[in-house]
Amino acid sequence: xxxxxxxxxxxxxxxxxxxxxxxxxxxxxxxxxxxxxxxxxxxxxxxxxxxxxxxxxxxxxxxxxxxxxxxxxxxxxxxxxxxxxxxxxxxxxxxxxxxxxxxxxxxxxxxxxxxxxxxxxxxxxxxxxxxxxxxxxxxxxxxxxxxxxxxxxxxxxxxxxxxxxxxxxxxxxxxxxxxxxxxxxxxxxxxxxxxxxxxxxxxx
Numbered sequence: 001x002x003x004x005x006x007x008x009x010x011x012x013x014x015x016x017x018x019x020x021x022x023x024x025x026x027x028x029x030x031x032x033x034x035x036x037x038x039x040x041x042x043x044x045x046x047x048x049x050x051x052x053x054x055x056x057x058x059x060x061x062x063x064x065x066x067x068x069x070x071x072x073x074x075x076x077x078x079x080x081x082x083x084x085x086x087x088x089x090x091x092x093x094x095x096x097x098x099x100x101x102x103x104x105x106x107x108x109x110x111x112x113x114x115x116x117x118x119x120x121x122x123x124x125x126x127x128x129x130x131x132x133x134x135x136x137x138x139x140x141x142x143x144x145x146x147x148x149x150x151x152x153x154x155x156x157x158x159x160x161x162x163x164x165x166x167x168x169x170x171x172x173x174x175x176x177x178x179x180x181x182x183x184x185x186x187x188x189x190x191x192x193x194x195x196x197x198x199x200x201x202x203x204x
Contacts, residue, residue: 008132009149015124016154021081021192025114026158028088028185029107030165037162039104043111045155050116052147055125056140074199077117082193084110088186111158125150 022044030037115121125147133142 004132004134005145005149008128008146009153011128012146012150012153013157015128016150016157021084021114021118021189022111022158023161024185024188024192025084025110026161027165028084028182028189029110030162031169031182031185032107034162034166034169035104036107037166038159040107040111041155041158041162043108043113044115044158045111045151046108047112047115047118048121048151048154051118051121051125052150054122055129056143056147071199073117073119075197075201077114077119078193078195078197080113080117080193081189082197084114085186085188085190085193088182088189 026037026040026044029040129143129146132146
């Protein structure tokens with residue numbers, strides 16, 4: 001196998017597995033049900049597809065060239081993640097596995113929006129992908145292959161996270177444990193939202 005592809009796979013796995021808002025949102029939804037967790041993971045994959053597509057066609061370069069647009073997207077993404085965090089904290093005194101929440105539309109949407117509204121992902125791929133395109137090789141086929149590798153890794157990783165949380169669900173859904181986990185995930189999402197907002201707002 002191509003040594004560069006092996007290296008890229010390792011780098012991508014590290015970037016995808018790095019704890020962040022995506023990971024927390026999957027955990028939050030997987031606590032509701034396996035179906036909700038899997039749907040959220042698929043939503044994140046769809047959001048990631050947006051970033052990969054932007055990087056492949058070069059549109060992500062616009063974000064790097066227009067700081068105001070990049071900051072605006074950061075603010076929108078930060079507000080949404082902060083909203084999810086506050087909503088989660090408001091639910092800490094209720095049963096996490098509320099049957100009314102056991103659907104796929106909402107977690108799918110949450111996963112997609114959480115990932116798609118993070119412009120840093122586009123810039124990350126824009127900066128990483130070219131490093132693994134051999135000199136003189138056609139850029140488009142190679143970039144598409146790298147993009148497929150990233151999507152495959154993300155799809156597998158977040159599905160595994162959802163399934164692991166669901167496997168532990170019987171214990172995690174006990175009232176005391178559920179409140180603790182909901183508090184932690186809510187606080188984490190709130191912190192991620194604040195962190196996403198801090199950068200662009202401090203630049204104003």
